[in-house]
Amino acid sequence: MNEVDERRLAAILVVDVVGYSRLMGADETSTLRRLKALRRELLDPRIVGARGRIVKSTGDGLIAEFPSPVRAVSCAVAIQRTMLTREAGVSDDDAFRLRIGINLGDVVAEPDGDLFGDGINVAARLEPLAEPGGICISHTVHDQVRDKLHYPFEDRGRQSLKNIARPIGVFALSATAILAVPVETDTETEPSVRTWPAVRRLPIRFALAGGLLILTVLGSLWLWFQMTPREAGRIPPAALADDRSGTDWIPAADIRQKLLDIGYTSITELKPDDGLWDGKGTKNGVEVRFHVDPRTGAILSERADD
Secondary structure (H helix, E strand, O other), X not given: OOOOOEEEEEEEEEEEEOOHHHHHHHOHHHHHHHHHHHHHHHHHHHHHHOOOEEEEEOOOEEEEEEOOHHHHHHHHHHHHHHHHHHOOOOOOOOOOOEEEEEEEEEEEEOOOOOEEOHHHHHHHXXXXXOOOOOEEEEHHHHHHHOOOOOOOOEEEEEEOOOOOOOOEEEXXXXXXXXXXXXXXXXXXXXXXXXXXXXXXXXXXXXXXXXXXXXXXXXXXXXXXXXXXXXXXXXXXXXXXXOOOOOOOOOOHHHHXXXXXXXXXXXXXXXXXXXXXXXXXXXXXOEEEXXXXXXXXXXXXXXXXXX
């Protein structure tokens, strides 16, 4: 085994179209078209919805890997149930019928995603044992699902499978048994879709009370905003009359020096005006009028002085 290969335990599902060669001989174009539609509309979405991964296509079928036997078996039952109704209007000679085999076993995973090993081989040998429209699983799968999925599997006993060293316990689920299984929302096979609970209508008096509460809160927030000093960089409300500076203002000399530090070459005017430091100066050779926040020193506006 290559050092980058890995071994893991996996639930393997093998699915095959019954009589595919005969169908291809009768109408190749139609058979290929229907097989592609089957993959696109049923097989692939169901497998992905059950958290499975399609390992490879086999021409008339596919091999898929699942993280648990419960998901694999639930997916297989959902596929077969849908197939039996999907092909209900098609003649027996032309209808697609699937066989599915499932095994839980050790597999060798290659870097390209392909799988090998007895886990695959046993599933491939179980598939032909299933009746058209049915499912066959190994005893290792049955041991894992019998207390979780209440499907009426028939114990077929231990059977010798081609190229498998030891006999394998086989359990079968017929097409008739699958049709008899109650149709329920299957969380193991359905794609994850978030649904929201229905919204209950509130009585009018509660709706009005809620609206009044919202308006009260918004009004309180507006009043708080008006009474709270603005953050640095915003023009505060006029707190002083013209030509008066507050005790918490940054001194004019410090404002002047700050402006010179950020690129002004001269300050020709600086005075309190409506709660701000208002002034004129030269910046980049242009006469500029500016307003400065007296408490933070932030420049609130600059414009060329005409």
